[in-house]
Amino acid sequence: MGNPKRIVILGAGYGGLAAALRLQKKLRRGEAEVTLVNKHDYHTLTTHLHKSAAGTDHPDNARVDLKEMLNSRRTRLLKAEVQRLEPTERKVVTDRGVLRYDYLIAGLGSEPEMFGIPGLKEHALTIRSTNSVRLIRQHIRYMLAKYKTQPKRLDYLTFVVGGAGFTGTEFAGELADKMPELCRLFDVDPSLVRICSIEAGAAPLPPGMPRELVRYGMEKLTAKGVSFKLTTSIRECTPEGVRLSDGEFIPAGTVIWAAGVRGNRLLEEAGFETARGRVAVDPCLRSRQHREVFIVGDSALVLGPSGTPYPPTAQIAVQQGRYAADSLLAQLHGRRLPPFRYDHRGTVATLGRAEAIGVVGGRAVTGLLAYVLKLLADAGYLFTIGGLPLVLRKTVFRRS
Known part of the structure; x- marks a missing residue:
């Protein structure tokens, strides 16, 4: 059979983990050595982080131990941080040493896109990891406690959410649900709290969401106390608040930025052709410059039938990870796969407790039904x- 091929997977996000699980299931014994590199020893359920940030769920519920899912005899887990890629040399430099590969699957994820807005990086918080959401949930409580010492400072009770896409909208809904409990805890008048969603587009939620669902979602969130400023962008973020494109300045003690992501800069720095950090891949999800490199997840630029890029979501990342593994296996065995085709299975956005909107099976769904469908999709993943043990641990026996 010859020497086993060296396969390196970067990142244990939705795409990287899906690729690793597929490979350890389908690779023949002795055919390849698979190394999964991740800076943590856990997989993060990033689609759950908005709840942890708002305080409606425990941060640990968004973490899954990688050792529970990986077969150590088939997949080596290396807890390390990638420092740079050298694709012409087929090597990856980490803080734990250098890895050489025959095939690379890069699922390095994304990073916040700040669009060059002054002060945003320094003064806004982002929903990125379990540690970042721990910071946000503690900061929210700190602001309420701080207000009690300076009751004239209403800016301490003002929470600005930059961006009304999925993350921003879902976080605003969870925070609105949590706020009455926090106000009782800190003895704060709930009517003084302001949750303001700032969106540069004409409507919240991603483009393509049916108009009636957007209207339903806005009505539900407005009833919970969320206010919207649409067709308005943040032009500057300061320690005192945000200045908007219409000239208004909103004094705020808390600014959460959820208005966009870009691909990981490591790929750009390595010389891959990118657009906002996302690598344009061929129909088999390979780099056009380095055919032994597969790109999956948020850093992959994949065009849909209309010629526009698919948005980076967990759903497409999982499908890309599985396809990249199958495509790699096909190359090893001298076969070719048909081009990657995204199977869109529906979209659901939560609006807080027992409320959601979405399109599933081509049908618009709202309220409790949509919320239950979202829970079922999460359990399915x-x-x-x-x-089943993981489903039970993260649903029935989850930390409160």
Whole structure:
């Protein structure tokens, strides 16, 4: 059979983990050595982080131990941080040493896109990781406690959410649900709290969401106390608040930035052709410059039938990870796969407790039904990566 091929997977996000699980299931014994590199020893359920940030869920519920899912005899887990890629030399430099590869699957994820807005990087908080959401939830409580010492400072009770896409909208809904409890805890008048969603587009939620669902979602969130400023962008963020494109300045003690992501800069710095950090891949999800490199997840620029890029979501990342693994296996065995085709299975956005909107099976759904469908989809994903024990641990026996 010859020497086993060296396969390196970068990142244990939705795409990287899906690729690793697929490979350890389908690779023949002795055919390849697979190394999964991740800076943490856990997989993060990033689509759950908005709840942890708002305080409606425990941060640990968004973490899954990688050792529970990986077969150590088939996949080596290396807890390390990638420092740079050298694709012409087929090597990856990490803080734990250098890895050489025959095939690379890069699922390095994304980073916040600040669009050059002054002060945003320094003064805004982002929903990125379990540590970042711990900071946000503690900061929110700190602001309420701080207000009690300076009751004239209403800016301490003002929470600005930059961006009304999925993350921003879902976070605003969770925070609105949590705020009455926090106000009781800190003895704060709830009517003084302001949650303001700032969106540069004409409507919240991603483009393409049916108009009636957007209207329903805005009505539900407005009833919870969320206010919207649409067709308005943040032009500057300061320690005192945000200045908007219409000239208004909103004094705010808390600014959460959720208005966009870009691909990981490591790929750009390595010389891959990118657009906002996302690598344009061929129909088999390979780099056009380095055919032994597959790009999956938020850093992959994949065009849909209309010629526009698919948005970076967990759903497409999982499908890309599985396809990249299958495509790599096909190359090893001298076969070719048909081009990657995204199977869009529906979209659901939560609006807080027991409320959601979405399109599933081509049908618009709202309210409790949409919320239950979202829970079922989440449970389905947990089942695919960890079986029934993981589903039970993260649903029935979850930390409160």
